[in-house]
Amino acid sequence: MFFRLMYHIVLPVYVVFVIFASVSLGKTQNAFFMIVFGLLFIASIFLERMYTHLFLFIASGEIISLLLFHYTSQLNWCYSIYIILLSKFLFQVKGAVKGIFLGFGFMVIYTVIRATYSPVNSYSIFGVGSDFLTSIAVVLIIQYIIEMEAKKNTLIEEKKREELLYKEEKMKLIAEMAAGLAHEIRNPLTIIQGFLQHSKEDHYNIQPWYDLIFSEVNRMNKLTVEFLQFSKPDVSQYQVYSIHDCLKRVISLTKSEAQSVGHQIVYTHTEYNPDLLVKMDFNKMVQVFVNLINNAIQSMVESGHITIRLLKVGNLAVCEVCDTGVGIEDADLKKIFNPFFTTKAEGTGLGLSICQKIVQDHGGTIEVSSTPKYGSIFTICLPLDTGASHALDFSND
Ligand SMILES: Nc1ncnc2c1ncn2[C@@H]1O[C@H](COP(=O)(O)OP(=O)(O)O)[C@@H](O)[C@H]1O
Ligand SMILES: [Mg+2]
Structure with missing residues (x-):
């Protein structure tokens, strides 16, 4: 222009x-x-x-x-x-x-x-020198502009390529998830359809199978409800909260259920931890820890302990959820974050993949280490907020 x-x-x-x-x-x-x-x-x-x-x-x-x-x-x-x-x-x-x-x-x-x-005199000879130097300066300035422009264009290209790649990955993931969900829902649907058809055509009494049919319907319901949690956390909900408050909320929600099946929840944190502030969607993060604790409860056949540790490592808030349950076999460790992977008869296999997605949306990571027969440790690292104020206090005590 x-x-x-x-x-x-x-x-x-x-x-x-x-x-x-x-x-x-x-x-x-x-x-x-x-x-x-x-x-x-x-x-x-x-x-x-x-x-x-x-x-x-x-x-x-x-x-x-x-x-x-x-x-x-x-x-x-x-x-x-x-x-x-x-x-x-x-x-x-x-x-x-x-x-x-x-x-x-x-x-x-x-x-x-x-x-x-x-006329050719010393003045005009110096003038020629000045003209040449000016032209060199112009060449260099234009060269600089060209270089900057080229760099800018490469950056724009790179960004466009990245966006395209991200979109492709997203579409692939959506397709995989949709296929997974369809597959999971098809089994109970086929069972229910079979019963209904049998009942309609042969006047077969399906009353004794009501419980089974209901449990299949419940399973489909559970699958769709959990699947909906994959929706992206609303970024507008992100505020600065104390991760300590978040964990206290989680414990108050899960404590009685754990106790009812004979487990203890132990929460350890150092003096500084109440100050660990993280920018997050509070409810989604509560959901992550509740999922982990539910898995921990389900993994312990006999009464056991769930230990929650909160630490500060560098500029990260590190939360560990440890249980004394059955642990995870090496072969399964790689699969547990895959949607629909479950080893439980009543499981949906969506809990951990939802946790992973939420944590990643918060710029964090979730990792697991496990020893079969002894228990598992799930570690969540979240970037600490730098310099923002503590928005709301959710603490219960
Ligand atoms: N704390 C744990 N101890 C042992 N196994 C676990 C634990 N957490 C998760 N798992 C394994 O990972 C699988 C996937 O977990 P998840 O995604 O929450 O789905 P679901 O709980 O519906 O099976 C579980 O079926 C189980 O095999
Ligand atoms: Mg689960």
């Missing part, structure tokens, strides 16, 4: 200015030819834009008409026109060396024409 303003407005205005100056100062010896060459020069600038495929031909015309215009105007002020034209060509040639050669060529031509009307 600015360059177009320079070439299509400033440049023609400059040519007209030189014509007036040369005529007014009585410098030109042939005003008619000067005007003709000036107009030719302006016309070639516009033609170049219209007939881009004839660039070389029109560019030569531009240079020749400028030389003749300069020669007939007999004015040093044409120097600025050379510089503007040079800057235009610099955008076409690539590389500083080529640019410097081009600038050098322009200055040689300018100096030779200037010598036809200006």
Whole structure:
């Protein structure tokens, strides 16, 4: 936009200015030819834009008409026109060396024409030196702009490519999830359909199977309810909360259930931990820990302990949920975060994949280590908030 303003407005205005100056100062010896060459020069600038495929031909015309215009105007002020034209060509040639050669060529031509009307003395020789240095500076500035522009374009391209890749990955994930959900729902549906068909066609009494049918319907319901939790956390819900308050809420929600099946929840934290602030969707994060504790409860056949530890490691809040349950076999460790992977008869296999998604949406990580027969440790790392204020207090005591 600015360059177009320079070439299509400033440049023609400059040519007209030189014509007036040369005529007014009585410098030109042939005003008619000067005007003709000036107009030719302006016309070639516009033609170049219209007939881009004839660039070389029109560019030569531009240079020749400028030389003749300069020669007939007999004015040093044409120097600025050379510089503007040079800057235009610099955008076409690539590389500083080529640019410097081009600038050098322009200055040689300018100096030779200037010598036809200006006396050769020490002043004009220093003037030539200054002109050459100016042209080098212009070349370097334009080169810098070109480089910056190229870098910006590569960054934009990279970002576009990344976005495309991200979208593709997302679509792939959605397709996989949809296929998984369809597969999970098809089994109970087939069972229910079989019973209904049997009952309709053969008047088969399905009453004794009501419980089974209900349990299959409940399973489908559970699957869809959990599946809905995959929805992205609402970023507007993100506020700065104390992770300590979050864990206290989780414990108050799960304590009685754990106790009813004979388990103890132990929460350990150091003095500093109440200050561990994390930007989060409070409810989603509660959901993550409740899921982990439910898994821990389900993993312990005999009465056991669930230990929750909260630590600060560098700029991370680290929360560990440890149980003394059956543990996870090595072969299963890689699969437990996959949607629909479950080893439980009543499981949906969605709990951990939902936890992983929520934690990742918060810029954190979730990892597991486990020893079969002894128990498992789930570790969640969340980036600590830096410098924001504590928004709400959810603490119960
Ligand atoms: N604390 C744990 N101890 C032992 N196994 C676990 C634990 N947490 C998760 N798992 C394993 O990971 C699987 C997937 O868990 P999850 O995604 O919550 O689905 P679900 O609980 O419905 O099975 C479980 O079926 C279980 O095999
Ligand atoms: Mg679970």
